Amino acid sequence: MTAPDVVECTLDELAERARTLVVPGTRHLLGLTGAPGAGKSTVAAQLVARLGPGASMLVAMDGFHLAGTVLDRLGRGARKGAHDTFDDAGYAAILRRLRAADPTETVYAPEFRRELEEPIGSAIAVPPHIPLVITEGNYLLLDSGAWPQARDLLDAVWFLAPGDAVRRDRLVRRHEAFGKSPEQARHWALGSDERNAELIATTARHADLVVRLI
Template identity: 35%
Template sequence: MPLMKVITIQLHQFYAQACVRFLSVLSAASNPNFKHIVALAGPPGAGKSTLASQIVHRVNRLWPQKASSFDSQVKPPDVAAVLPMDGFHLYRSQLDAMENPEEAHARRGAPWTFSPTLLLRCLEKLRNEGSVYAPSFDHGVGDPVEDDIFVSSQHKVVIVEGNYLLLEDGAWKDVSSMFDEKWFIDVDIDTAMQRVLKRHISTGKPPDVAKWRIQYNDQPNAELIIESKKNADLVIRSIDF
């Protein structure tokens, strides 16, 4: 079991600390195929996408100041990227083919409605070959979009963000073993579910349907995800929410 470190911090302070450390790691890396792959897990509504995108944006903005080898007239390539787990949702047609399609669609977002095997293959290719095309997820259509995200050999820091990256069941355990660091962003479950409720309503779900989905699917998923917090190297309890 990893030695878990728990910090309580304002998000802007964590952004700064993470960027400084990643820039230090990048500066020390001499292997051209170097990859530092970070898992960022947490329940729905914890702010994973925001945290990942902000850190990647800041690392890419600050890297030219550290990379003295670049000509001042040449824009250096981005060195950090986000790879969301959302692209590894099962297709709706795959849910339709399950024994209980109605239940499968109602529980979409549970771990068994993703493909950890495909995610594992993606991470293995990234680690072994240095680059990979990965799927994104089209929330309007409700299906993955194949080969929509390109993580190149120039991306040295890759933050993989998603709900179930720290689970220890089946293929998820193999996924978890692929990361150099494992982060968990922690938030009070009631706060998280209020955010998810607002998200459902903002996408057009009637309030009663949104509340039913929280109770039937989102909260049970969040409770399972929170149990995986013990597998993190770093737990971020933000006080900036």
């Protein structure tokens, strides 16, 4: 397998790359992936903003988190965010519907609400005229479960690769912002988040592009 190209670019330059996938009358799907704290959700939101109204929408993988009660029943609550704490088949199914772009169908997708730490069903309405759907998440390039089905539905997947120190600092600050103590935030960022990051790093070779934002 050929190693993916590595590019250093600004957000504006990345948005221009994404703009090539905005083709009226045709639906394209762009994936952003990377380790926890790589900036996926921020970059995805910025791309949507830069592409302008009616050009794109964001449907994130995080909306397919299994509910907390399900994770507790499965004994996975303490490692929420691991690849088997998501409905990967459900995620692939919604991408399939988005890819089909039925001109009569608005697709309703779930959204993860961090203030609740739970997904909310049918919270995002994607009308049929939107030419580009951007999706982001940790496991878009994982080669187990239903994740390969999801990958096959994406026109391109870009792997965001900031420095590890920057990424870990973002994670700690994020956990603190959502109510964890500094000690709890560091424990989570350097524990389960870091184990997930090690797995995700092995998938970068499957990306179409590795991106280092300037």
